[in-house]
Amino acid sequence: EQIEKNNFDHFMLKEIYEQPSAITDTYRGRLQVDAGLIRMAGVDDNLERFLNAKRIVIVACGTSWHAGLVAEYIFEDLARIPVEVEYASEFRYRNPIINSDDVVIAISQSGETADTMAAIKLAKEKGAFVFGVCNVVGSSISRETHAGAYTHAGPEIGVASTKAFTTQITVLTLIALKLAKAKGTISNSDFHMHLRELETIPGKVELALESNDHIKKVADKYKDARNCLYLGRGFNFPVALEGALKLKEISYIHAEGYPAAEMKHGPIALIDEEMPVVVIATRKGHYEKVVSNIQEIKSRQGKIIGIVTEGDTSVRDLADYVIEVPDTIEALTPLLTTIPLQLLSYHIAVMLGKNVDQPRNLAKSVTVE
Numbered sequence: 001e002q003i004e005k006n007n008f009d010h011f012m013l014k015e016i017y018e019q020p021s022a023i024t025d026t027y028r029g030r031l032q033v034d035a036g037l038i039r040m041a042g043v044d045d046n047l048e049r050f051l052n053a054k055r056i057v058i059v060a061c062g063t064s065w066h067a068g069l070v071a072e073y074i075f076e077d078l079a080r081i082p083v084e085v086e087y088a089s090e091f092r093y094r095n096p097i098i099n100s101d102d103v104v105i106a107i108s109q110s111g112e113t114a115d116t117m118a119a120i121k122l123a124k125e126k127g128a129f130v131f132g133v134c135n136v137v138g139s140s141i142s143r144e145t146h147a148g149a150y151t152h153a154g155p156e157i158g159v160a161s162t163k164a165f166t167t168q169i170t171v172l173t174l175i176a177l178k179l180a181k182a183k184g185t186i187s188n189s190d191f192h193m194h195l196r197e198l199e200t201i202p203g204k205v206e207l208a209l210e211s212n213d214h215i216k217k218v219a220d221k222y223k224d225a226r227n228c229l230y231l232g233r234g235f236n237f238p239v240a241l242e243g244a245l246k247l248k249e250i251s252y253i254h255a256e257g258y259p260a261a262e263m264k265h266g267p268i269a270l271i272d273e274e275m276p277v278v279v280i281a282t283r284k285g286h287y288e289k290v291v292s293n294i295q296e297i298k299s300r301q302g303k304i305i306g307i308v309t310e311g312d313t314s315v316r317d318l319a320d321y322v323i324e325v326p327d328t329i330e331a332l333t334p335l336l337t338t339i340p341l342q343l344l345s346y347h348i349a350v351m352l353g354k355n356v357d358q359p360r361n362l363a364k365s366v367t368v369e
């Protein structure tokens with residue numbers, strides 16, 4: 001097993017560190033920067049279905065559902081297609097309205113999640129075109145869907161999903177960009193800029209991983225917290241949800257993710273000197289507004305851990321700790337801001353002596369209801 005872990009202490013840490021190569025594998029052969037092209041057979045062969053879709057419905061569970069939420073921001077922003085993101089378990093039982101011109105995208109690392117499978121079958125019965133985004137090749141969901149795109153992240157063993165999440169976002173970004181180009185909702189120069197930027201992401205993830213020792217110190221400081229709040233806005237709101245989920249899953253510390261501006265409608269009541277608040281405050285996307293949210297936390301003595309763009313000074317002045325990530329375009333920031341949150345929960349769980357790769361009560365894939 002030690003060989004399989006490639007000398008990392010846990011599969012989860014190995015998989016966190018595999019993300020630069022996993023993301024590269026996801027876009028290899030698909031992203032053709034020089035030709036200014038994105039090739040994805042599953043989308044190319046069904047382009048009309050995608051272009052005629054009045055909306056896209058995304059169904060998924062757990063971390064894959066969070067990837068769906070990121071995709072909602074990306075699809076609507078770039079390709080101007082309305083997107084709804086549904087928990088598969090809710091969708092399947094609530095008599096959803098599905099039209100034959102809907103495209104349903106099912107996201108699943110394992111490709112075996114029972115609720116997601118049931119949602120797919122229902123969507124197919126109603127005549128929708130169902131597209132799968134799976135990691136496990138040949139899995140049940142990849143066979144049940146009309147077409148799909150694999151994430152090519154390689155096997156993910158740790159129960160807490162890491163590289164599957166970032167590679168799902170990568171695949172969904174490629175699809176969104178492809179559709180944006182075909183629909184003409186993105187200019188040529190913007191399209192090329194996005195392709196070039198996407199190609200730099202693995203190197204930037206590598207840089208984000210270099211904060212590991214610093215993140216360990218932050219983890220040591222907050223490992224005894226009873227609760228933790230994660231805030232983000234825009235593309236990074238789902239990243240806040242995912243950061244909180246990671247902490248819950250492996251450290252058993254109660255954590256909540258919230259859209260930063262919604263804090264004043266509830267969670268702000270919880271803030272005192274005992275409450276660590278992780279705030280994603282990258283320079284792109286509502287930065288000033290997030291800084292003012294940070295001020296509100298500070299004035300209530302909350303402890304602030306800021307996830308910031310390198311070189312940031314405003315948040316540094318207010319926060320107890322900052323963790324830097326490289327700069328990128330707004331739509332791609334989730335691929336970078338996710339990394340420190342994965343490492344933070346990993347180190348806290350290790351310091352608390354928890355079983356990181358096999359947390360209590362959780363399964364890698366939930367194949368029964």
Ligand code: G6P
Pocket residue numbers: 061062063064107108109110111112113116159160161362363364365366
């Ligand atoms: C389980 C796993 C999660 C995963 C979720 C959905 O709860 O522990 O890590 O996100 O199932 O799994 P899927 O394979 O469909 O992405």
